[in-house]
Amino acid sequence: MELQAAAIPAPASFDAWLASLGPQHAPVAAGLLGLLEPTGACLTVKSMATGRYVFASAGMSELFGRVESGIVGNADADLMRGDEVQAMRRSEQATLAQRGVVSSEHRLELAGRRREFMVTRIPLGQEHVMALWSDKTEERHRETHLQRALQQLEQQQKSLEQMRRELQQGSGRDETSGLYMRAQFDDQLLREIDLSTREHREFTLVLIALDPSAAEAELGAEARQSLLEGLGRMLRANTRAMDAACRIGDDLFAVLLSGVGLATAHARMEQLRRQCHAQIVVLQGQDLGLSLSMGVASFPHTASRQEELLGAAEMAVKEAQRRGGNQVVLASIPFGMG
Structure with missing residues (x-):
């Protein structure tokens, strides 16, 4: 639509202006206006020469409490406070100067209530500006409530981690995750292999790696520590007493599932x-996003030796990462085993 090429007429003849766009564009312009109303968006056209509105969709009249008289013919000074009028004027002048689409946020006091709007403007010719108004009040309220909830959750998580550290002090566990460390894992793995060999039963080794996080890249070491703490909480809460959940590297964890087969694991x-992907881990009011890559290998079906079992699980983790992360990959079972 070549709206900029058409001159805006006097207030009472905006419908005539639509008709003047010609048989090709007038129905499109009218259709667009009709589509805006159900979305709650409002459209205005203002003369920069007089500062008065020459067109306003029905929603604008309701917004300013002028249902009967409408706002066409009014200036901003008739509808808003002085500081609000000045903010409107600055945005309109920027639109005319840039000769393109300009979006700006405005806060208005309407009927004793503060309302927030996103107003997107485009110049029409040299003397008029068309504006699309979108009410963002409820969205901003939701964002504020969410931010408060995240801040409360962050404080709770920090308090829980501090209490956990105090309780586990001197226990030989990893301070950050609260899990057993590599030495305990190696001992438990040898016991599981011995038990499985003697009793002819299966167990499963799961290696878990933290996926790279955009929030970690932005917030650094503090974000990484929060993610490690979050993963530790999830593993402690979702493994049995007979299972061994350990931190065996900087970003690598292991779980031994005693007596559990590959499919169940x-x-x-x-x-x-x-569950981890849905878990909210908060730092500085931001959800960091806990994403994991997992590799699952079983003894003795995947491998019948300790080194081979670890190698198979490591290959499965790397394959999960190669596929983009946030997934579980089963280690392959070699043909001819047994």
Whole structure:
């Protein structure tokens, strides 16, 4: 639509202006106006020469409490406070100067209530500006409530982690995650291999790696610590007493699922992955997003030796990361084993 090429007429003849766009564009312009009303958006056209509105959709009249008289023919000074009028004028002048689409946020006091709007403007010719008004009040309220909730959750998580550190002090566990460390993992792995060999039963090794986080790149080491703490909480809450959940590297964790087969282990780890992905880990009012790559290998079906079992699980983790992360990959079972 070549709206900028058409001159805006006097207030009473805006419908005539639509008709003047010609048979090709007038129905499109009228249709667009009709589509705006159900969305709650409002449209205005203002003369920069007089500062008065030459067109306003019905929603604008309701917004300013002028349902009967409408706002066409009024200036901003008839509708708003002085500081609000000045903010409107600055944005309109910027629109004319840039000769393009300009969006700005405005706060208005209407009927004793503060309202927030996103107003997107475009110049029409040299003397008029068209503006699309979108009410963002409720959206901003939701954002404010969400931010407060995240801040409260962040404080709760910090308090819980501090209490956990105090309780586990001197226990030999990793201070950040609260899990057992590499030495305990190696001992437990040897015991599981011995038990599985003697009793001819299966167990599963799961390696878990933290996926790279955009929030971690932005917030640095503090974000990484919060993610490690969050993963520790999830593993402690979602593993049995007989299972061994350990931190075996900077960003690598392991879980030994005693007496659990490959299919069951995959189902359990997939459930854990989804829970972790939905878990909110907060830092500075921002949800960091806990995303994991998991590799699942079983003894003796995947491998019958300790080194081979670890290698198979590591390859599965790397494959999960290669696929983009946030998924569980089963280690392959070699043909001819047994």
